[in-house]
Amino acid sequence: MHIKTNTLKYINNSLVLMALVLLLGDTVSAQEVVTVDSTGVAKNTVEDSIKITAKKPDSIKPFKRFKAEGVSAVVGEYVILDSDIDKGYLEMKQQGLDIKDITRCELVGKLMEDKLYAHHAKIDSVVVADEQINEQISQQMDYMVSELGSEEKVVEYYRKDNMAQLRQELxxxxxxxxxxxxxxxxxxxxxxxxxxxxxxxxxxxxxGDRPVFGAEVEVAQIVIEPKITEKAKQDVMNRLNEIRRDVVENGASFATKAVLYSKDPGSSSKGGLYKGIKKSSPLAKEFIDTAFSLQEGEVSEPFETEFGFHILMVDKVKGQELDVRHILMLPDVSQSTIDDARAKIDSIRTKVVNGELSFADAAMKYSDEKETRFSGGQLVNPVSGDTRFELTKMDPALSAQVYNLKANEVSKVYSDRDRTGKTKFKFLTVTRRYEEHKADFSKDYEKIKELALKQKQVKEIEKWQNEKIDETYVKVNEDYQDCNFTSNWLKK
Structure with missing residues (x-):
């Protein structure tokens, strides 16, 4: 759902702007700004919408130099340093946001909100697992090293003595x-x-101020995959068995083998490592079952999932969680099986276009995609959970195929690759189109309900925040006494 800027005038006055940002991204901030996507959910960005806090001229340019260390504010047990504001700029830059118009007043206000929540979370005994935090830090460090070139440069940038000190601060x-x-x-x-x-x-x-919802489509698809021969499956099993023997019998490094041979783009560069795996983790059932059947240091026999063939080693057991390494390999697909798959999907499309078979019936009878086959090929928006996709917010590859299709028109056949590199053939249809329109209470009830809920949630947040600011020790440095905060941090 896209709300045009000129429709936000009233919504801003009624606190819906604040409502739209609630619960999106990692942090809710009254100083943040919002856009809305096709699902009726706000995107927690700074650059794409309207600033809530009034701007003050800011002569300090982030990333150009360090300020002398000092205390900007104190909230409860938390101290906010000038360097915390500098790091706030860096974090926004990491997220791809435009930081040139973000003032230090806005950032210190956001940091005070974060500290207020955290202070009272501790009072209310809210618990966050350390393992979750360590995983986030690893991702952050990977990004910073890729941006600056080395761990030494990252440590130098943050003016720390060593990486351990930096990690502790993070x-x-x-x-x-x-x-x-x-x-x-x-x-x-x-x-x-x-x-x-x-x-x-x-x-x-x-x-005149009601939101305008962007054009949306409902899409169905039929997928045909080249068939894998039994010989190709056996060949890949043999290769995995050879790697397993080299690890188990000769002491070869599983991590090195994963870097060299695994086809999993999400883990191969990390030696096949997945950390903190639980029985409830959203991974293939065969993967989870195999992982939890092994002892620490044990290497599995080859096994198959929908993604290909694997061997897996338990790297570490941590209570009810495992750190595991795996190697994924894919069977070779011959050109003849690729040609057969293309001929098959062309034939299916011809039957649909000629009216011999409805699209939904063809999907249920022929499609190789089990997730959509029994719903007539209907795709589900992974963000909203419903079947609508806003054209301007869709995956570009999908949008390119359906953008100009009329309702019930069928696309041409095209090839696609999944995350493991397997080739599939597809064609699609638009089962329904919703043109750009001003919000209608009956037609758009669910989206309007979401906005109303977010407005009510923000009012609850505001009420809580005002009460807690009054009862919490807050001290703001004189450098920020002229800031136009959205909350009463100055207790005037």
Whole structure:
């Protein structure tokens, strides 16, 4: 759902701007700004929408030099340093945001909100696992090293003595943020809206200021995969068995083998490592079952999942969680089987276009994609959970295929590759189109309900924040006494 800028005038006055940002991204901030996507969910960005906090001239250019260390504010047990603001700029840059118009007033306000949530999360005994934080730090360090070139340069950039010191500091920052997020969720977890509240919310918006929802489509697809021969399967099993023997009998490094041979783009560069695997993790059932059947240091026999063939080693057992390494290999696909798959999908498309078979019936009878086959090939938006996709927010590869299709028109056959590199053939149809339109209460009830809920959640956040600021020790440095904060941090 895309809300055009000129429709936000009223919504801003009624706090919906703040509502749209709630629960999106890692942190909710009254100083943040919002856009809305096709699912009715706000995107937590700074650059793409309207700033809530008034701007003040800011002569300090981030990334150009370091400020002398000093205390910017104190909230409860937390101290906010000038360097924390500098790091806030860096984090936004890492997220690809435009930082040139973001003032230090806005950032110190956001940091104070984070500290207020974290302070009261500790008082309320909110718990965040250290393992979760360490995983976040590893991802952050990978990014920073890729940007600056080496760990030494990252340490130098942050003016730390060594990597251990930097990691400890990042741990504290990330732990605080995680506590803040948990506290925010706790505050609004029981907030709901009634149908009457949704109606009142919508009809309180002047007709000329009601949001405009962008064009959306519902899409179905038929997928045909080249068949894998039994010989190709056996060949890949043999290769995995050879690697396993070299590890088990000769002491070869499993991690090195994964870097050299694994076809999993998400883990091969890390020696096949996946950390913190649980029985409830969203991985292939065969993968989870195999992992939890092994002892620490044990290497599995080859096994098959929908992604290909694997061997797996348990790297470390940590209570109910495992760190594992795996190697994924794919059977070779011959040109003849690729040609057969292309001929098959061309034939299916011809039957659909000629009216011999409906698209839904063809999907149920022929499609190799089990996730969509029994729904007639209907795709589900992974963000919203419904079947609508906004054209401007879709995956570019998918959007290119359906952008100009009319309802019930069939696309040409095209080839696609999944994350493991396997080739598939597809063709699609648009089962329904929704043209850009001004919000309609009956047609867009679910989206309007989501906006009304977020408005109510933000009001609950505001109420909680105002109460907690009054009862919490807050001290703001004189450098920020003239800031136009959205919350009463100065207690005037």
């Amino acid at each position: 741990f504290e920052v990330n732990k605080t943020m995680a506590l803040a997020n948990q506290m925010q969720r706790k505050i609004i977890e029981d907030v709901e809206v009634t149908p009457e509240e949704v109606r009142e919310f919508f009809f309180s918006i002047p007709e």
